[in-house]
Amino acid sequence: MSELAGRGRLVIVVTILVAYVLVILPLPAWAQLARPEWVALVIIYWCMAVPQRVGVGVAWLAGLGQDALQAGLLGQQALAFALLAFVVLKLHQRVRVYPLGQQALIVLALLSLVTLVQIWTNGLIDRPMSIHSYWLPPLAGMLLWPWLVVLLRAVRRYYGVR
Amino acid sequence: MTLDHRDRLTEPVREAVHTAVSPVHFTVNLPFEISDYLSETLATRRALQQENSRLRDQQLLNAARLQRLDELERENIRLQGLLDSSYEVEESVVIAELMRLDLNPHRHVIQLDKGSRDGAFAGQPVLDAHGVVGQVDTVGRGTSVVRLLTDPSHGIAVQVTRNGLRTVAMGSGNLRKLELPHLPNNADIEVGDRLVTSGLDDRFPRGYPVAEVTEVRREPGLPFARVIARPYAELDRSREMLLVRTTREQAEDPELPAPQLPAEQPPEDTVPPAEGLLPGMTPQDRGTPDTSEQPDAGRAPPAGGATEGQP
Numbered sequence: 001m002s003e004l005a006g007r008g009r010l011v012i013v014v015t016i017l018v019a020y021v022l023v024i025l026p027l028p029a030w031a032q033l034a035r036p037e038w039v040a041l042v043i044i045y046w047c048m049a050v051p052q053r054v055g056v057g058v059a060w061l062a063g064l065g066q067d068a069l070q071a072g073l074l075g076q077q078a079l080a081f082a083l084l085a086f087v088v089l090k091l092h093q094r095v096r097v098y099p100l101g102q103q104a105l106i107v108l109a110l111l112s113l114v115t116l117v118q119i120w121t122n123g124l125i126d127r128p129m130s131i132h133s134y135w136l137p138p139l140a141g142m143l144l145w146p147w148l149v150v151l152l153r154a155v156r157r158y159y160g161v162r
Numbered sequence: 163m164t165l166d167h168r169d170r171l172t173e174p175v176r177e178a179v180h181t182a183v184s185p186v187h188f189t190v191n192l193p194f195e196i197s198d199y200l201s202e203t204l205a206t207r208r209a210l211q212q213e214n215s216r217l218r219d220q221q222l223l224n225a226a227r228l229q230r231l232d233e234l235e236r237e238n239i240r241l242q243g244l245l246d247s248s249y250e251v252e253e254s255v256v257i258a259e260l261m262r263l264d265l266n267p268h269r270h271v272i273q274l275d276k277g278s279r280d281g282a283f284a285g286q287p288v289l290d291a292h293g294v295v296g297q298v299d300t301v302g303r304g305t306s307v308v309r310l311l312t313d314p315s316h317g318i319a320v321q322v323t324r325n326g327l328r329t330v331a332m333g334s335g336n337l338r339k340l341e342l343p344h345l346p347n348n349a350d351i352e353v354g355d356r357l358v359t360s361g362l363d364d365r366f367p368r369g370y371p372v373a374e375v376t377e378v379r380r381e382p383g384l385p386f387a388r389v390i391a392r393p394y395a396e397l398d399r400s401r402e403m404l405l406v407r408t409t410r411e412q413a414e415d416p417e418l419p420a421p422q423l424p425a426e427q428p429p430e431d432t433v434p435p436a437e438g439l440l441p442g443m444t445p446q447d448r449g450t451p452d453t454s455e456q457p458d459a460g461r462a463p464p465a466g467g468a469t470e471g472q473p
Contacts (some may be wrong), residue, residue: 021186072269
């Protein structure tokens, strides 16, 4: 059993690492604006699928990692992701049974929440955000959500993460 | 946590975490490294020969120029020695290569493949072939993050080469623009003026080209002129950067009596406005202590006789 738990942990960590790679992968300029918050998406998924394993703490650590990765203010993403995980944990029992399309809408709201926290903290440290494109990443995340769920679900079932 | 980062308290934590995630950085950079390597190894003999001869010509040209420069520098050091001012003699550089990553979209930062292992440190000036690029923000073991000149929270102490007017150039968030917000309407500055580092911020060595003034607008109703400059460095194109380490030949001595006239910077007409402005502008750049240019108190070279003959 503990071996299984260890493997599950490994799978979760690996998915987050892959998300990290996607976050800093160079993209052409037009796509940069719409780069979805991959790590946030992965966290939403794991929080919904295995809420007993991935919670606020993991999300916070993942956020901290992303801050370091992006050379941002340490703790900024961590705060946003911890909040995100908290909300997802509150919602997961309901959202889990929704059809994918409806889930995607919820995800849009959740990602917008993350963006909101980012804008807010950016504002606190006097770093205004380019305001015209802030809504693109959540939308991109919403469109990607169904595919991501199918993929991650396959991964989860294959490795038996519980 | 977030507030903590106003100051530099958590620097070690930052470094540690940065080092911890650097494998991810390397992973992302790897395909580009490979493609570079391949394109280099697979280049044709002919192309290599051409490039070689071109570089040799260039080298010859540079060597010729360097001879003159050496002479000038020696003379400069001698003169500075007469004036008894501090002068950065030796600047050793480390060549670093840009890692192709998209970092934070809201900041102007880039990542280089040299870190504390190679002697990089936070606050270290970074140059490219054309001018100042920025300064090191965070160092990890093998990588470092560089904040560009144009990051909105970055400021650099500059000087107009034409008349020695000193001011601060702030980042604007646009890669092609620097703002000089602290110049009064009657300041002597024109389009086409060259701005070089003045060295007064204790970060950047003196005399490196920073930017060229591209726009000066004086509105009678406003106290400050609107001055825009374009950085010389190719911030979004250069791939090789230089990390500069300066060794000050003669450290400032705070115990020496307050300066009379700065010996190396005599123009009286430009100093007073600058002094009046500087205290007022420091609150703007809270996050970056590097930008706060000190009013002249401790800065000016120690007055008095030649305590040191030959630098």
